[in-house]
Amino acid sequence: MSALQEIVETPPIETTPKKYMALGTYASVVVVVLLCAAPLIAKNFVIFQMTMVLIYAIAVLALNILTGGSGQFSLGQSAFYALGAYTSAILMEVFGVNYALTLPVAGGICFIAGYLFGLPALRLSGIYLALATFALATAMPQLLKLHYFEAWTGGVQGLVITKPDAPFGLPLSQDMWLYYFVLVVSMAIYVASVNLLKSRSGRAMMAIRDNEIAASAMGVDVALYKTLAFGVSAGITGVAGGLGAIAVQFVAPDSYTIQLAIALFLGMVVGGVGWLPGSIVGAAFIVFVPNIAEHFSKGLSGAVFGLILVLIIFVLPHGSRQIAYTVQGWFHKLRK
Secondary structure, X not given: OOHHHHXXXXXXXXXXXXXXXXXXXXXXXXXXXXXXHHHHHOOHHHHHHHHHHHHHHHHHHHHHHHHHHXXXXXXXXXXXXXXXXXXXXXXXHOXXXXXXXXXXXXXXXXXXXXXXXXXXXXXXXXXXXXXXXXXXXXXXXXXXXXXXXXXXXXXXHOEEOOOOOOHHHOOOOHHHHHHHHHHHHHHHHHHHHHHHHHOHHHHHHHHHHHOHHHHHHOOOOHHHHHHHHHHHHHHHHHHHHXXXXXXXXXXXXXXXXXXXXXXXHHHHHHHOOXXXXXXXXXXXXXXXXXXXXXXXXXXXXXXXHHHHHHHHHHHOOOOHHHHHHHHHHHHHHHHO
16 A cells, blocks of 8 residues: 555544634633632642643643644653653752753753654654554653663652742642642643644644645645644643653653553543643543542452443543533523
């Protein structure tokens, strides 16, 4: 089969139309108010869990830009998450850099890594691209254990990170301050991502997603925008990795295995492919559903988790966006 035949016969990814990629103004305000008020009535461990939901939401959103925006499958996001986490950890603990300043560095390094990985990946598509990224995710933990980098990475033992205190003497606990810091970063990334997909570059990516041959015929630089999508997705994932390292206060190679990449992919599917607000729903699924499954049965938690996932896929094949559209339809009927 020729490369042209493979591209033509690859089924299109069912995603969200551009005008439905973000929440409306009123819904966005309600969500932001709820997110800001939640830590005021929660305990520190719950605040930590909500912080991890926001961090994973950033990583799921990054994958959504790659798959839902440009139509490229990836099972290697855990590699860029690990790279971002180690970048922030090394800058903080080895070089004494402020935690906030490590995030743009982590994002920039991961952007370059993702862009460079996207160049040879241009020759791949569909399941072949997924397998290539799967290999990247599998190799990354082993690379981090190499003795060449042990002076910086800590090898198998990893690195311990000091959790930052609230600045300016604010009367906030470490967990609460970190939650609000992550919330601000995640909101900024969300707004920037929505604007990206609505921009000329976003329209080019979605044209490639829908029909690569037609996009090329219309003058879209397919190679440029496919590698750009990889770079942007990896850069955002790197920021999420840096935030995750700060929140967990520890980085180790075995924390970033292929299971993390699969979890992020599941989060994208549950949230809704191409629907950016669904990223936080998918992230909540990653954080809370395994605990719920273990609550039902510790010995069969994996089976319960799988059963919940299959049930969600059958009942909500389009993820959380299906619920959002249904609720939106009810509100429109009530207004009329």
